[in-house]
Amino acid sequence: MxxxxxxxxxxxxxxxxxxxxxxxxxxxxxxxxxxxxxxxxxxxxxxxxxxxxxxxxxxxxxxxxxxxxxxxxxxxxxxxxxxxxxxxxxxxxxxxxxxxxxDAHPELGNNAQLARHLGVAIYPDARGRFGEQALGFMGERRSDSAAALSEHVSERLGRAVTLVAEPDRPVQHVALCTGGAQGYFEAAIAAGADVFITGEISEPQAHYARECGVAYIACGHHASERxxxxxxxxxxxxxxxxxxxxxxxxxxx
Structure with a gap:
């Protein structure tokens, strides 16, 4: 009907x-x-x-x-x-x-679904959201290195990604905000992220990643919002x- x-x-x-x-x-x-x-x-x-x-x-x-x-x-x-x-x-x-x-729906939205696709367990308490309008999501996925997590993201999304990081540093606390959310990187750093995953990267974020010791993975605007x-x-x-x-x-x- x-x-x-x-x-x-x-x-x-x-x-x-x-x-x-x-x-x-x-x-x-x-x-x-x-x-x-x-x-x-x-x-x-x-x-x-x-x-x-x-x-x-x-x-x-x-x-x-x-x-x-x-x-x-x-x-x-x-x-x-x-x-x-x-x-x-x-x-x-x-x-x-x-x-x-x-983007923001806690179960069906882009961030929640990307986290699920990548095997990131979003924190169920206040740690699970950050940034303006609480659009950023935070969770946990332990990886031996930022490079290993980057390879995992690339494999799961079926495309090359950009990693700016100390590649051998272990990561655990994963922040996500899909699409063109490079402006949320500083909020992710303040929230305690070890790595930030989003769609795009602009020139300033590479410097923030190197200087703050927080890995940055840009995996494609469209790819992150599918x-x-x-x-x-x-x-x-x-x-x-x-x-x-x-x-x-x-x-x-």
């Missing part, structure tokens, strides 16, 4: 609590499509490639981490924006996007009796 779009909207909002976050763009239903939803596709970014793949899957709704609209962007519907919107509107597909709420959307999508699909498919559009970033 199909679910109403309003029921899917309510289920996602109840789960992810977007009103609790100060974010960079609107969370929730970004493009309204048909009222009845039978099939939900999840993905990382609302790219044209994902939308086309969702059309091929005959999806009624798409759930992503990176939506179409961001604070401060050009508001004109031209070029790539026109192409994406045209496809969604022509096929009457709903687009749902949750940015920080999808796990939250399908986990949330599968959860709400099961709740509402929908079909769910995760489509991973390759991105080297």
């Amino acid at each position: 199909p679910a109403q779009r309003t029921a899917l909207t309510d289920a996602l909002n109840d789960l992810l609590q977007p009103a609790q976050f100060k974010d960079y763009g609107p969370n929730g239903l970004q493009v309204e499509g048909r009222a009845e939803v039978r099939k939900l596709v999840s993905g990382v970014t609302a790219s044209r490639a994902l939308i086309e793949a969702a059309i091929a899957e005959k999806a009624d709704a798409i759930l992503v981490h990176h939506g179409l609209f961001w604070r401060g962007q050009d508001g004109r519907v031209t070029g790539w924006m026109k192409q994406r919107l045209s496809l969604l509107l022509a096929h009457d597909i709903n687009l749902f996007a949750y940015h920080l709420p999808l 796990y939250g959307a399908p986990a949330v999508g599968a959860h709400v699909a099961a709740q509402l009796g929908l079909e769910h498919v995760f489509i991973d559009i390759h991105n080297p970033a």
Whole structure:
């Protein structure tokens, strides 16, 4: 049986609590499509490639981490924006996007799911969260060296990673914040991390890692955020009796 779009909207909002976050763009239903939803596709970014793949899957709704609209962007519907919107509107597909709420969910979010994928046990008490809006996660995974943990991350994510560290130093306390969270490194250091895992690295973080003795692993923005959307999508699909498919559009970033 199909679910109403309003029921899917309510289920996602109840789960992810977007009103609790100060974010960079609107969370929730970004493009309204048909009222009845039978099939939900999840993905990382609302790219044209994902939308086309969702059309091929005959999806009624798409759930992503990176939506179409961001604070401060050009508001004109031209070029790539026109192409994406045209496809969604022509096929009457709903687009749902949750940015920080999808990072932060304690069980199904990007950080929690990446930790699970890497075998990091998140601390259940106050030590388990750090940083602005408590977006950073902290847990434990003992490794004989930062280099060994880096190799493990590379193997689990299927891509090369960047390690800045004393490679032979053992690590135990692991901080995670997926995507472009290099600005959380100092908070991770203050929280007692031995190693920080995120998607990207900027020039200052290499110096902080060397000078503070805390390892830094940059494993790719997209690669670190592949796990939250399908986990949330599968959860709400099961709740509402929908079909769910995760489509991973390759991105080297």
